[in-house]
Amino acid sequence: MAKRGLGVDVLTAARQRIARVFTDFPNVYVSFSGGKDSGVLFELAANEARLRGRRLGVLIVDLEAQYQLTEDYLRQMLQRHHDVIDVYWVALPLNLRNAVSQFQPQWMCWEPGLEDVWVRPRPTEAIGDEDFFDFYHRGMEFEDFVPKFGEWYAQRNGGRMTACLVGIRTQESLNRYRTIASTSKQRHDGLAWTTMITPRSFNAYPIYDWRTEDIWAFYGRERAPYNRVYDRMHQAGLTLHQMRLCQPYGDDQKRGLWLFQLIEPTTWGMVAARVQGAEFGARTAREIGNISGRIKVTKPDSLTWEQFAMNLLESMPPATADHFRTKIAVFIRWHQQHNGYLDGVIPDDGPNDKKTPSWQRIVRMLLRYDYWCKEFAMAPPKNKGSYEAYKKRMKLRREEWGFRGTV
Structure with a gap:
């Protein structure tokens, strides 16, 4: 549009x-x-x-x-x-x-x-x-x-x-x-x-059409107060478009965890101690600019991509693994209905495009820890309060679709 x-x-x-x-x-x-x-x-x-x-x-x-x-x-x-x-x-x-x-x-x-x-x-x-x-x-x-x-x-x-x-x-x-x-x-x-x-x-949404530059022009011209944390972000080397404020442990927001160490070291100590994995996430983001697995994905030569995916699932906590098994079942089921994979068997590897399912794509999603599977165009349930009911419903559907055991 x-x-x-x-x-x-x-x-x-x-x-x-x-x-x-x-x-x-x-x-x-x-x-x-x-x-x-x-x-x-x-x-x-x-x-x-x-x-x-x-x-x-x-x-x-x-x-x-x-x-x-x-x-x-x-x-x-x-x-x-x-x-x-x-x-x-x-x-x-x-x-x-x-x-x-x-x-x-x-x-x-x-x-x-x-x-x-x-x-x-x-x-x-x-x-x-x-x-x-x-x-x-x-x-x-x-x-x-x-x-x-x-x-x-x-x-x-x-x-x-x-x-x-x-x-x-x-x-x-x-x-x-x-x-x-x-x-x-x-x-x-x-x-x-x-x-x-x-x-x-x-x-x-009255300011839906504003650009980032418009936001800062407003503060400059109107002399209105603004959050001074943005000054610290600027000093840390972020561009105008990279400066964001949000809860630091989210799927996209985790990339900015390392900023707490520079901007407010005392706060960072509490942030790192508060939630499991925060310190590791910040260190990895700082050292390689990445904590989501958006790198070249490889596997052991002795394993197929499907076997590698199963190994990854087995290494996860049971609740997390079951969550991903449901998402994988939905992913395969969709391609079964829309792209001709009638027997539910998808290729082991293939191109990284939306039309071609493969276990290699599933491994990439797992290594990225893409919890809501945005890689597969999925999204969190609109009403997360009903997530427990969703899990029970999807367990029955997985059995109905024939995805038992590992998936």
């Missing part, structure tokens, strides 16, 4: 979109992570709320493992706009992805009983009471918590239509571009930069 200009600069367009949100929605809140994009959006939304004499909700989901500089910036912005905001700084135990360990594929931020190894003390103003939200349960996934908060916020504020302002930009990834460009999603009044989450809550 070709991009079309709107005839105005991105700052004017963003202000117009935010004004439209405040006009159409009685309840408005912003999702604020402390990053450069959500910082711009918070600044613009707070200014609009102040002009209208309105209140702006602020949702901060604190995932524990973050820079102290980020916490300092959060407080600076909350103080800057204290006159127009209602703050929900959430620091509850949530399950998060750990992509640096096969033995601990998930970790729980703010896990009760582990206070002595938390990366940071829980902020005093944060919500740590597990009974505060009626929809919350311990170990809830981040992806489940956020939309349910939107529905809770709408109900808390009279059950009226509610908009969440989200600072995503299409320049950052194809998935984010698809979020905006999708024609199958339900929108508010046909606006492509909105997405319906529940019948009375929508997400709005």
Whole structure:
């Protein structure tokens, strides 16, 4: 889909979109992570709320493992706009992805009983009471918590239509571009930069068309505060487009683990001790620029690629191995149905393309520890809270498809 200009600069367009949100929605809140994009959006939304004499909700989901500089910036912005905001700084135990360990594929931020190894003390103003939200349960996934908060916020504020302002930009990834460009999603009044989450809550993306350069131009021209961790990232040699803030143990985010050692050595000590595999992941990323196996894949001459894959599965913790066996079964089943491999037997090796399945591709996926099998165009389940039910269902399907034993 070709991009079309709107005839105005991105700052004017963003202000117009935010004004439209405040006009159409009685309840408005912003999702604020402390990053450069959500910082711009918070600044613009707070200014609009102040002009209208309105209140702006602020949702901060604190995932524990973050820079102290980020916490300092959060407080600076909350103080800057204290006159127009209602703050929900959430620091509850949530399950998060750990992509640096096969033995601990998930970790729980703010896990009760582990206070002595938390990366940071829980902020005093944060919500740590597990009974505060009626929809919350311990170990809830981040992806489940956020939309349910939107529905809770709408109900808390009279059950009226509610908009969440989200600072995503299409320049950052194809998935984010698809979020905006999708024609199958339900929108508010046909606006492509909105997405319906529940019948009375929508997400709005007012800065979706901003470039990274636009973000920094805004901070420079408006003299607005920004997270000083980006200065440290610049000093560490990162380009503007490489600077990202997120929980450090995720599938893509793990590549930036080594930055904690340079930017905040004290925080790094806690990050390394908090989650299994973090120190190894950071060291490998620093030494070879890679901790995902994106290198030439070889095998012992005495083994076929299928045998090598089986050996890798046998070396994994049982739960992790079973997860990958399910993904491999789905992969083979898809090619059985769509590409003519009717007997379920795929080639041992072959080209690295999407049309040709092979055990060599499966080995590459396993060595990369591609947990959700993005290599095979798969994705995490939308509702991760039902993952246990998904595993039981897939175990039955594997037997139905004839994938027993090793796969």
